[in-house]
Amino acid sequence: MSIEITSLTKSFGAFPAVNDVSLKIETGEMVAFLGPSGSGKTTLLRLIAGLEFADKGEIFFNGENVTMKNANERKAGFVFQSYALFNHMTIFENIAFGLHVAPRAKRLTKEKIRERVLSLLETIQLSGLENRFPVQLSGGQRQRIAFARALAVEPKVLLLDEPFGALDAKVRRELRTWLGEFHERTRLTSLFVTHDQEEAFEVADRVVIFDKGSVQKIGTPLEIRSGTSNTFVRDFLGLDI
């Protein structure tokens, strides 16, 4: 699914978190939002998901204006840094949640739900854990469950907010590689927020660099690294060192 954003602005009080941002993301792309904390990248992701509403500007999914739609109508697959798993539900119930709450007319049968959950567990290589509770799993396992839960409803876009931020270096690297492979295979339009440039440059097709709520630079990893005159970008990436 393509996403188009036109002059999007969002302020919290007097603080402009996202300031007049326009962006077009093509179907099947994996785009990284890179920038220091407070640069507006997470707010922009939340605006796209419908978890925040813009003061100005519009958002289009495949040409359809979704600016005023709620998060549960936009159904973007969202993965949180904190996993945000439902701790009182088993792993199975967590992954099946989106399928269970679907409108009756569109809801899958119990068998179909079971089939899909088990196959997702296989995809994330955690088969056999369906009856555990989230507190019994490690951070890396929990984040993979969160992926599976987001994927279960077959979203048209995957939004990842610092998905590996809470994990240790080794697991981070493993999951990053896994995500890259997953994207290669499915070509699901994906946006992910990170402050780790290595992560951004390794996984993403294109990188958007943010500072103070505005886009500083957009391009493929190669384009960005091979030279820019923007002083913030040069400084942030350490190109002059």
Place this chain on the structure above:
Amino acid sequence: MAKKKHVLPGFRTSVGWTVTWVSLLVLLPLTALVGKTASGGWEHFWETVTDPEVVATYRVSFGISFIAALINGVFGFLAAWIFARYDFPGRRLLEAATDLPFALPTAVAGIALTALYSPSEWLGQYLEPLGVKIAFAPAGVLIAMIFIGFPFVVRAVQPVIEDLSADVEEAAACLGANRWQTIRYVILPPLLPALFTGIIMSYGRAVGEYGSIVFISGNIPFQTEITPLMIFQKLEQYDYTGAAALGFTMLLASLVIVLIGNRLQTWGNRFRKLA
């Protein structure tokens, strides 16, 4: 044998103090109560606790308290939700007012309620012609029990609601859940243990309540008399073993309530225990 090492210092001392303190404060008086009950003999005990007038008070003290606790469960939860989630002018004042039944001498509450609902007073004068009898009727007992139990539910539930992180609700929304489904499946289940605790505490308080009820209930035998009042009457008649017998009965009942409450809490917490 080597002395067992503990990470925290003063383990033995603090355990010793705790055991002594709990024994002196709780176990000793309870033992005295059991001893006093036993000294009256089995026949006297049975006669006292199965006296028809006394049995009628069980229905009031345990039955009406239960209804009051359930009502508090519903409205206490709502109040806790609103205090935790919304900010509005006067919220702090309202929150403070919620705690009043904790601090207020129960007799004051009793007088206040009686002054409101007696047939010749404020609200009572309008309700009486409509055939609604509150003061000197079971409804009055119910209102007093709701009044004193309400803050227990609010105070038990509110901190847990405040601790809920917003991200699970957002995750539910992104998965297509509407607001009602989010509340039903995501927000409510983790709150249940706290809600049970609040309801049980409010129930326990209402079962043992005396001061705020005796004024408004009118103490009509077989209708609005409560068990603690029976104990008081026995004491006035110098029937100490009879009073102890009723006390012992209430103690047993309270124990059962506390145990049920604990079980409910364990059940509500089952997903945490596995870690």
